[in-house]
Structures are given as C-alpha cells and as structure tokens.
Amino acid sequence: MLPAVAKLCCGISYPHLRSMAGKHNRSCILIGIFLSTVPVCLLAEPKQENSKSANEEQLFYIQHGQEAMRKALSMLEDREGWKVEIKESNGDVICSKVIPGSRTVFRLEAVLEASVDELYDLLFVRVEEMPRWNPSIKHIKVLKQVGPETVVTHEVSAEMAGNLIGQRDFLTVRHSCKQKFGVYLGGAAIQLESFPPQAGFVRAEDGPTCIVIRPLDKDATKSSFTWLLNVDIKGWLPKSIVNQALPQAQLDFTRHLRRHLSLR
C-alpha cells in the first residue's frame, strides 16, 4: 500500500524525485515524501546486479534492516494515538504510543545544532566511538560491515546508579539511508548463532526502530531529529518502571549528544 502511494506520488506530482531516484545506486533507494511532517519512505528491492554479487547472508541483513526501517517509518507516519509524555524547556518533546502487543514506543523530536552529515557520521559511521561521549552506553562493536549502508552491531548499556533496570545488551542490524532530504537510520534485533546471549547479561531487543534526521535551515547547520525508540528490554519489570526509564534514556542520549556537539 505505502509503496504504491509513494510510486503514485513520484509519478504524478514528483517527477523530479523519480528522475533523482535513478541516480541513486546500491540497495538503498529510498524516497522520502513529505505527505505530512513525517516522510513516507519507499525502499526499492535490492537490485539484481547487487544480489548476484552479494551472498545470501549479506542480502538477509540488508533486507532485515530495510524491513525494520520501513516498519518503523510507518509507525512514525501514523499520527494517530500519540500522547505527549514530556515537553522540555529547550523544545524537546517525547510522545508515547501503545502499539499492538501492548508495548509502548516513544518518539523524541528535537532540534540539534549540527548538519545532517555530521549527525550521520556520529550516529552511524563512527558508531563504535559513541561510548566515549555517551556514558549511558558502555560498548558498541560493529560485528559485520555489510556494505556501506548496513552493519550488525553489539551494544551494551552502561550500569547506572539508581537505575532499577540494570545493564542490557543488544544485537542489531542497522541500516542507513542517506538521501537529499535527510538521513534515515533503521534497526532491528537479530539473533546470531555465533553471538548468543552472554552470561550475566539480559539480551534486550531493539526495534523496529528508526532515526530521521533532516536539515532545518538553508545553511544546514541545524537538523531536526526524530527518534522512534521501540525496545523490549526483557526481564521481569513493572511496566511503569520501564515506561519511565525509556523516555529518560532518550533525554539522556540527546543531552549527551548535544554536549558532544558543543565541544566540537
């Protein structure tokens, strides 16, 4: 349905987008169309030439990542049913929504003083360096680099005083898509036989999740940052505690990111 709508829009009212799409190569052809404030993203199937050269395993990761991004974007696109949870004085807003299966997801919207490229670099390309500037994250390792747009990562959250939840680890496929209108970072948990849950850690499951970064002003020194946090942190915990800790984790993340940006 969504791709059909998007194709229709490209063909009829966005011919420049259609011609642009042809200029993008690789598996990641994504067209964000601003039907509302959140884009509808169209992900093309990986191209034939690509699938021939990439082995099946790589294709599996790419498709898993693309699928996560597509699902997360369609959650963001649905403007119904969001409840404002937190409004910060700096303009950051977090909304929540209960999705089928009774999990609560959180959407943070913020404006960051950095270009889309800078944020892409910090949050995707140099993801392993994140624990250096974000004390909520203990460790991030890229386990597999599946082409320039897709990675498999292992993350460990930091132990925090006063945090009732405790450390978690995550195994995630992260897929990125960089295009003229901004950057999309999608992800979803995966399981790897070669990387089973570690003793002493509760393996949490991230995703389908997505971060959308778009340029705000003409000189592109500011970007809008929309982050759908959709995580099953596992373990036996009261929902009330989890649903308080997660938006707090988003605020902390954004605070650390801003501080890091201010030190450049």
Ligand SMILES: CC(C)CCC[C@@H](C)[C@H]1CC[C@H]2[C@@H]3CC=C4C[C@@H](O)CC[C@]4(C)[C@H]3CC[C@]12C
């Ligand atoms: C115990 C609970 C409360 C802690 C939850 C910690 C969560 C919020 C942390 C742990 C690992 C973190 C992720 C680590 C890596 C990335 C990849 C990057 O491209 C975007 C941010 C993102 C996706 C982080 C988002 C926040 C994250 C999921």
